[in-house]
Amino acid sequence: MQLRKATRKKAKIRLGLSAVSGGGKTYSSILIAKGLCGDLSKVAIIDTENGSADLYAHLGDYNVLPLTAPFTPERYIEAIRSCEAAGMEVIIIDSISHEWDGKGGCLEIVEQLGGKYQDWAKVTPRHQAFLEAILHSSSHVITTVRRKQDYEMVKDGNRIKIEKGGLKEITREGFEYELTINLELDTNHNATASKDRTNLFMGKPAFVPSEKTGEIVAQWCEQGEEQFNVIKPGSDWYQKVDTCGSHKELVELYQKNKPEVDTNPLLQQLIANRRNQLNGKTLSAA
Known part of the structure; x- marks a missing residue:
């Protein structure tokens, strides 16, 4: 912090x-x-x-x-x-x-x-x-x-x-x-x-x-400093997160890349967004 x-x-x-x-x-x-x-x-x-x-x-x-x-x-x-x-x-x-x-x-x-x-x-x-x-x-x-x-x-x-x-x-x-x-x-x-x-x-x-x-x-x-970095569709990390079809796969991806994710708020947000999307898909099937 x-x-x-x-x-x-x-x-x-x-x-x-x-x-x-x-x-x-x-x-x-x-x-x-x-x-x-x-x-x-x-x-x-x-x-x-x-x-x-x-x-x-x-x-x-x-x-x-x-x-x-x-x-x-x-x-x-x-x-x-x-x-x-x-x-x-x-x-x-x-x-x-x-x-x-x-x-x-x-x-x-x-x-x-x-x-x-x-x-x-x-x-x-x-x-x-x-x-x-x-x-x-x-x-x-x-x-x-x-x-x-x-x-x-x-x-x-x-x-x-x-x-x-x-x-x-x-x-x-x-x-x-x-x-x-x-x-x-x-x-x-x-x-x-x-x-x-x-x-x-x-x-x-x-x-x-x-x-x-x-x-x-x-x-x-x-106006302002260079635009905040955005992880765009087609990028390597975007593809990695997007191909996770379950919470288990998302957790495994995080564990494999924990040092990088823990120091990058953009990756944290990308993973959180995917988690919410998976929640929606899971609940939709309920």
């Missing part, structure tokens, strides 16, 4: 866009992605929205990976890994809502297990592995999420009445806190920041996302 001075590192952005249907999530994400890397051929869209990504093909030569039901966390993780292995610089997940509330998503999985509170002990590790695939990706990641009207039960004298309580994101509560930036879009496609670790947009007037937005974010990502 060693104390050190805080140092700004170059980073990969984790940016969220949330809106109601028709709020411009897909279109805005493509524009921001183009600004981020300058080349749409290096952008991939994981499309769960029935082909909506293809509606904007006129914008450029980006890539589309259709994802259909069942929308399990593991299938999302597989899609993210496919994009990374293909060398994509920006991955757009459009949208993450299905992983939570879609056919085969977390809520449905819990119902199939019996719908009891304790069933979440089996599903939460699978959802967490999905989050970690986003947070530890070697690419920039843009997520979109649907928002819907939320309702509250309010006591009025001796009666209970239902009132509108605002808009709520369709994903597990607290997801936006995992992101670097979260932008909320209104029906006119104007964006405001609900969370912003970069301080680029927080407290600023609403704006329409564009390529310039991505360029500004890219500049922020490049």
Whole structure:
């Protein structure tokens, strides 16, 4: 354990866009992605929205990976890994809502297990592995999420009445806190920041996302010391960990390379991510 001075590192952005249907999530994400890397051929869209990504093909030569039901966390993780292995610089997940509330998503999985509170002990590790695939990706990641009207039960004298309580994101509560930036879009496609670790947009007037937005974010990502080392798909260590199909194999890999792993936080994180993925697969079979 060693104390050190805080140092700004170059980073990969984790940016969220949330809106109601028709709020411009897909279109805005493509524009921001183009600004981020300058080349749409290096952008991939994981499309769960029935082909909506293809509606904007006129914008450029980006890539589309259709994802259909069942929308399990593991299938999302597989899609993210496919994009990374293909060398994509920006991955757009459009949208993450299905992983939570879609056919085969977390809520449905819990119902199939019996719908009891304790069933979440089996599903939460699978959802967490999905989050970690986003947070530890070697690419920039843009997520979109649907928002819907939320309702509250309010006591009025001796009666209970239902009132509108605002808009709520369709994903597990607290997801936006995992992101670097979260932008909320209104029906006119104007964006405001609900969370912003970069301080680029927080407290600023609403704006329409564009390529310039991505360029500004890219500049922020490049400020600081050389980017933290990322163990990318295709690398020797990535392949070693990825081929472990059980906890036993993962432990054996660790034991064989204990001195190297114990001194490398990136390897520790890579092994921890794989352990969570194996937990998900094991619990899925339960």
